[in-house]
Amino acid sequence: MSIESRLTLATVGLGSRLFLKTACASVKVHGLQHLLTALDEAGRNDRGIITVSNHISVVDDPLVWGALPVRQCILNPRNMRWTLGASDIMFTGPVYKWFFRNGQVIETVRGAGVHQPAVDLAVAKLNSGAWVHVFPEGQVNQESCQSGGELLRFKWGVGRMVMSTTKTPVIIPMHIEGLQKVMPEPRRFKFLPRIGRHISITFGDPEALTQEVDILVQRWRSSRPSIQSLELSSAGVSPPAHEAVVLNLGGDLDTARLSGEVRKQAIDNLGKAIDWTDEERARVNIVAVLQKGVADLALNAHPP
Structure with a gap:
């Protein structure tokens, strides 16, 4: 871990924490112990953690991580997430590339499929016991927070990550609400967040979702x-x-x-x-289970 990466993660994390504490009317965090317990689990050397959530604003990441404990997470790169970021949006120049790479963002080429190097690297991180966060919708979807709104179909990349790891990772569903009002779309001033909003961040219990996905993964592996x-x-x-x-x-x-x-x-x-159709079918089923897990959490999530 380079000093540049440590400083980037700490600066962004502390800045996000400052925003949540001073620029938001309220921030309610529920179920954080599920993530902290997973991060503290012994044996993380070969079993990673995946958090999957809805995506409601361009500042979901990093702002939500400002709710994490400072010493345990923000100042400890081992306990900070890796995530995937679009090459054509986040890696458009040398300064941006330096910043996001040091911020543990994996450059991802949209449309390049599930077998691209970005997904390979995410799998490698999970196999080393790291934490990877994914927005499986693949884009901001503020309509999901409206009455009758739904999640977009999850991309298959997260399914390939789960299927390719040495051990099925701990899978923690998340629901974010309120940040769509901090950075609404469209907005008059592109880079100016709105203050005084109510934010809710909910972490679900990983046990049932992880077990359900693991059953599908093991069934697929045993059939090959x-x-x-x-x-x-x-x-x-x-x-x-x-x-x-x-x-x-x-x-x-x-x-x-x-x-x-x-x-x-x-x-x-x-x-x-190998019947590759079976692999694709297994991937689709796994992604559907993950999407249902996030959708079910949204129904029971605490409002801002």
Whole structure:
């Protein structure tokens, strides 16, 4: 962790905390113990945390994290979130790139699909026990806070993150309300937030949602063919090399120790052996469960 990153996270976190305390009429935080408990859990070296929430303003992140404890989170980069940010909006120049990268934002190319490097990096962070926050709607949706408003369909990237981790991460649903009035859309002054608003931030219990998603993940994993069943003898793979051909939890073939025709044969056989439609179906089901978890929390969330 560089000193630049530590300073960026601390400055933004403390600035967000100052705004919540001085520029908002009230800030109600419910269920924060669910996140803090997950952050304190032993064994985080190989099991990450995902928070998923609605997205109601351009300042949801970082302002909501101003509600976190200073010593435990804001001044402790290990306990601060990683998140994904659009390349065409947040990484448009050298200064912005420096700022957001040091603020633990992963540059994401919209429309590049679920197998892009940004999602790979998010999976790697989760496998190291880090916390990743996701706005699965993929864009600001202030209509979701209005009467009869609904969440936009969640993007599949969050499903791939969950399916690709070594261990299913702790999944914490979140609901944010009130920040749509701080930065309403449209607004006359683009960069000027409105003060004196009431804010509510709710963290849901992760247990039921995590278990439900884990069941789907394990069902999908158990249905996939074992790489050992692939017929590689025609490629001349010796037993030691055969053992090196493994299927990682993201559904991709690790061919780092293979080369040439052996590598090509392994990939060809893998493509024939796996029903990718089943993977897509599992991803859709997982994302639907995540969306329902966030929507259900919204119904029971405390108003601002």
